[in-house]
Amino acid sequence: MKPAKPKPPKVKRRYPLHAVFLIYCLVSLLVAVGAFNANNNLLFWLFGLSMGMLLVSGVISGTMMMALRIERLPIEQPVVGRPLRIRYTITNRSRWLPAIGLAISERVATSENRAHQQNAALAASPAGAVPHVPARTSIIVETLAMPTARGKLHLSGFEVLTTFPFGIIRKSLWHEAPASLIVHPAESRLPEGLLDNERGNSGAGPAATRPGRLGDEPVGVREYRPGDAPKLVSWRASARRPNGDILVRQNAEGSPRRVWVLLRLSRACTAYQTESALSAAASVIRAASHAGPGLRVGLSLRTDWEEGFGSGTSVGFDVQPRAGGASGVLLNDLSLLIVPGVAVNRGSTGVSGGPPLRGADEPRLSSTDIVVRITATGQVEPFAQMAPRHGGRPPSTAARVEKGAVR
């Protein structure tokens, strides 16, 4: 089978006109007319110098740009209110010519389906400057932007531009590298100890471990299965295998606890309050995710919006707690599916769980669940205010929350 070459991003050279170039040409032309008209040799000299500068500018900037190779690195997860840093590797393959005065900018593509999709917004397009890339050197640079709204963000590519050495001619390399990002809601400060384990109150069994950690007693190895965490791969054991199979460690199973985030949104609230609620929910999910595999986080969303499904009743959805990247799914759901005051979409990106719920059904809660309720105004309420609908007894864990602690 013929090996397939990775398709490099399309690179186009461009020479965008700009005012400085036009003014320079006009002035040079006037100098030439003056020189020919008055037979002024110093004007001839100035005209020759201007032509020389134009030539040198074209040669140097062209050589410089031809020697550059730019690649975009994997983009970090963007979050509202946190600088979006897109990194690139710039390699200057020239033997002697450094690259000076480069500017990199990403182009944000216009999103489709604007009405029913939450689109991200940036304070300004991602842009960066590279003062210097030495010859025969590869450096990592970044463009910076500040996300101001959660949602989907499409990047169509990036452009590397220079006006070196005289600022006369603009030369750019356009890299067509489309990418889609999901900007997550902003971070909120949560009350301390919100997800602390109080297992003793719940009367869990002996296999229980600390939250944030699954069982850490290795009991053996097994073959790799899709979905296994990479940190569980046992490279040493894998290397010993003659057939090259990847083996993963099998630890003693713990009993992960469930964290339910009950998000309640209302049309009566302002957009700011709704976003605050989403930020709080996202922060809880992130905190649960950072706690480790001992916690599984789920999301229960209810709204009193009608437009989402047209049923005339409150709508929402539940995503059952589960392991393995569930927090990312939930954050994506929070970022994409909820368009304040307009719709709660049903997983248009296929990331959310089950079908939308109608009515005021609450998820099934068990006594070992950690439940965090977030009101429509963005406040995190203690669980004691809630009564479980199923499961027999109230959960023992209550969030210790101060009113208005969520910011």
Place this chain on the structure above:
Amino acid sequence: MIGERRFRRTVLLTALASQCAYAIAADKAGLAFIALLTTVLSWWLVRQTLAGKPHPIPRTILNGLVILAIFHLLYQLLNRTQEVITCLTDFLAYVMLVKSLDRNRMRDEAQLLGLSLFVVIGALLTGQSLMMGLALVAYTPLGIMATVSLQLYAARERQRDLLKLVGLDDQAAAVDAQLERQHAPRAAAVLAGACVVASMATGVAAFVITPRQLAQQLGMAAAPFVKSPTTEFSDQINLGQSGNISQDNTPVMDVRTISEPGTVSVATGPIYLRGAVLTDYDDKHFRWTGVGKLTDENGQIDPANEARAPKELTPVKADRARNRTRYEIIQRSTKANQNTPLFAPLQPVVVATDAPGKIHYRKADAIMWLSPGSTGGGGRLVYTVTSVSDYREPPTERQPRAITKERPPANDEPVERARPSASEPITRLARRLLAEKSIPPDPAGAGPLEVRRAAQAMIAHLGTFEYSLEMMPADGDPIETFLFKNKRGHCEYFAAAMVKMLNGVGVTARIATGYVAAEYNSVSGYYTVRKSDAHAWVEVQMEPGRWDTFDPTPPGDLQSTKRASGGPIAWLKHLWDAVEFSWLDNVVAYDKGLKLDVIGLAGKTDPGETAVKWQQRFRTWQGWVRRHLPESVAMRSIVVGLVTFGAVLAGYWVVRLGGRSAGTLRKRLLVLLTGRRPGQTEPPPMPADAAFYGDALSILAQRGSPKPAATPPLTFADALAADAAVPFRVIASLYYRSRFGESPLDARQREQGLIALSELRAALGSGGRAQPNRPRT
């Protein structure tokens, strides 16, 4: 950052050099002084800014200064106190001064550099002295280096701004540290030096090969932008005007005497170089009327002069041949679209020049001139002329005949004019002066001796007057006002008064205008003639056919006043003038002959042999262009400008299209410039049994996560999201095994790789585009 301070200093020096160039060109010493003070102040302000201190000068004050400059410009333009170019350059220089006090950001530095360029253009349009050339020599590398460095620091500032925008101000220091580690300022300086050399070399090449006089050949020449200063040669005298004549010390001519065997050099005193003769006085103006006006083409006598052979203008008696002197005269600047007077002492008898075109000679006045467009590049004109000091016309033409102006004489015919006269008060004064010296009332009839005595009596009387460059307005006749009221004036008044007094007593006299060469440079061996040496004096007809020179302007001994004093300072001054002469001779007056010298064709290729065909073709093309161009000079300029711009644009597209087709050449150029060896391919060859690795890279690239070339596969896997990282790590491991292992992958391993590939595809999502760290659904 240390480099930034150096950069800002370079910008400041660039601005100072441009302002000095303009100050020198426009003779504005005050501007240079203010620029120097402003530079010092600006540097102090920059240090304050770099130290993080607030700018001490409120912006309101700076804005107010700019508004004042605008008002000053409007005032100058409305009152026409100066040339438009001078007004505009003055304005730009003032704005530069203000701008140099407001240099907080790189944009300000860029504006300062742009302004300096325009000021330099203004300086070039104003003057061409050596000092200005030196200022330009300093300005050019400084400006280029500052412009190149600006790119570096502007990018750094932009990066700092972006960091500030996203709240990461604290990382700005890391940016500076990285630049310091990379020795970025030094790299920029080295590159700037290369740019200076390349630009200057290209500029010199363009300077050498650019065809001169293209505008004249296309018939596009218009009046020069800037009129010459007041103190210079003119072929007419306007009396009774008000104002001051400014002294202009710009050299215009270099003169030396050439010794010839068997002759005696008589040029021991100041050399009176005649350019025009003024005989007719009317309504405050002395003009060169009648025949032989400089614009008159009828005076052509020497069509054969195109052969560049010395031409004898008029026969000289053998006994007079001993008193002749040969002069080499170099006019530094002439106007290409006008007649060029050939300055020469009285009486020129032989003239020779290499300049093309025709020499015109008016025998009656002994005045020569050259046709328009006959001089070389920069208007430089070199010729030799031989003059006889005591020339006397042949006796056959002793008695002038009275003729009328309706019948212009033939070219070789002596000019005979009606006997001049003077007003009654002037005549009375002249007669009184003669009476005081016991000179007959009709000196012309009494012989040359009495004529000389009469002239000396007039000079003695005028010697009591005061010399002044201030022009005196007169309600009536300005000569009478000068003689009876003001008793002060410049050379034109003295000469006009003497001529009219001599005319009043029946002596034929005329005003000669030109230059007086009295400043001898012992270093260069030339007399340096400046614009301020422009002079007017009197020529008196001692007897028919013989004219003697008298200078009534006090002090009479011009040589003593203009001669440089002795000692080392005088020697330095002469050395400076010699260097300036060389500058003007080789740069300002660069022309076709010098071009042949530079490109090595001088003496090897006869232009008549090699360039005749091209010249004929060019003339054919030139005729076609002339027929099709509009009549208006402005329209012609616009059309030629548009055509040039279009040609450049077309050339650009041709080069670009040619570059596409010449892919091989470009690749070779790429190899040469980037260091990639021929045959080297990127990425390295893919093992056939690990093709899934290539597929995986392709999928990742399509999802917006291309693997950087310099990143190893497993390191790249770490950067991926967890869902994608695991299958990609499996794929990478198999790829390593295939590439570096002892045996190719077996069927099971290939199947495992394909499974991992499908998992990777699933992790990244089958529909739409996915970012690398997007979680698996």
